[in-house]
Amino acid sequence: MEKKSAPTIKDVAAAANVSIATVSKYINRTKRFTPDVEARLADAIRELGYHSNPLARSMITGRSKTLGLSIPDMHNQYFAGLVQGANRVAMKHGYSLLLVDSEESASRERQLLEDLCMRVDGLMIHSKLRDEEMAWIDELTKPLVFFDRREGWGKKQIDSYNREAAYMVASHLVKAGHRHVAYIGFDKSRADEERYAGAQACLEENGLALQRFNTEVSSPQEGSRLCSKIMLGPEPVDAVICFNDMIAIGFLKEAAELGFSVPADCSVVGFDNIPFCDYVTPALTSVDMGGERIGEIATQRLIDILSGQESQAELPEPRLILRKSTSSRQPDNG
Known part of the structure; x- marks a missing residue:
């Protein structure tokens, strides 16, 4: 039995009775059309089971619809929550999330971020490195958001408490x-x-x-x-x-x-x-430092930067969660 080839953008154009250029603009959201045209396009895409090629789309738009996230320690559960929050917002806006673990290594972190920069639209960086160890960061050509306070680095950072x-x-x-x-x-x-x-x-x-x-x-x-x-x-x-x-x-x-x-x-x-x-x-x-919420805020901020908008969300304030490892005692005189 001959395998049926995957539907193409040309097939979608024929089914919706529009030009290939119209389909491309609709898929990549670079132009809006009348409700009737957009309805025909949506129906054709759904009935044909058409899926756009991300690589081809990135060549046309210059965007990969992928965000990079660098964390320092995959074993720390705090970062699992942060990644969950980041991924939730990325998916909501049609982005994929590419995650790397620097393993708290300065040399590894630089190599990972330089490689990652070539594959994503923007980067979110949770680094334990100090400012003097990151002078090279200015060489990265994509929008950046940092998860901590960096003096003099502008608004591309999530302040910390x-x-x-x-x-x-x-x-x-x-x-x-x-x-x-x-x-x-x-x-x-x-x-x-x-x-x-x-x-x-x-x-x-x-x-x-x-x-x-x-x-x-x-x-x-x-x-x-x-x-x-x-x-x-x-x-x-x-x-x-x-x-x-x-x-x-x-x-x-x-x-x-x-x-x-x-x-x-x-x-x-x-x-x-x-x-x-x-x-x-x-x-x-x-x-509780609010890691999951911080991941959401950082991702939204990066997406807003990419779209030329301003972010308004405020960071969650830290909360002390009291459990049995602490208790009160009478002060001594020592």
């Missing part, structure tokens, strides 16, 4: 009676600088010090590695603020194995409010 969120966490711990607080950070990340500064500012206002520890990667293994150093160290600790939930989960596991009780011996807080927070023991107090 990292400093405010960390200040909120520290304030809650101080009001709950904690006086010996440690921070486990990830100094390769821009967000870490703001979170540490927010927590430190709050504690200084209350006459308290903030011990700092640093991870090599933002993983449960690193949280576990630092737990014994902190809990068995020479300086007492009654609360630990972790850069993210992944680190906090590792800390909780190791604390239990060392024989410590959380939160009786030490309260623990993370950032991102990933789904695992409800399933560890004890359930982890965390800051």
Whole structure:
């Protein structure tokens, strides 16, 4: 049996009794027609089962209808929510989403973004790199939206509430009676600088010090590695603020194995409010940064840039989700 060939744009034109140019303009939305003509075109496309060729369409319009999204760590569930939000908005507007994972590597991130730039209409970049490590970014020729605050980089960024969120966490711990607080950070990340500064500012206002520890990667293994150093160290600790939930989960596991009780011996807080927070023991107090909504806003902003419009959406404010890994205690005199 001879295989039936796929319908072409010429077939659609014949069925709708219009020119091939009219079909092309209708499919690519470069021109509107009368309701009667558009109805005939829609009927012909549906009855023939015609699907436009994205590659051919991009050659005609100069647009691929694809957006690029770069994230630093596929294993972190926070980014799963962000990707879901981004993909939802992209699909709504007829775009595909092309995702890459930089794996927190500066050299890998540059190569990925340079390659991705050639295949998409615009890029959304969630980078942990600092400004001085990204001087090359100006060489990219497509519209860009960043997921964090970049001084002097214009409106192509999603502002962040990292400093405010960390200040909120520290304030809650101080009001709950904690006086010996440690921070486990990830100094390769821009967000870490703001979170540490927010927590430190709050504690200084209350006459308290903030011990700092640093991870090599933002993983449960690193949280576990630092737990014994902190809990068995020479300086007492009654609360630990972790850069993210992944680190906090590792800390909780190791604390239990060392024989410590959380939160009786030490309260623990993370950032991102990933789904695992409800399933560890004890359930982890965390800051919900609104990752899924941020993904939606960033994608809408990029699409608006591509269409020459202004975005109006405001970012969600961080929310402290209290669970069993934190509790109140009587302030001591230390």
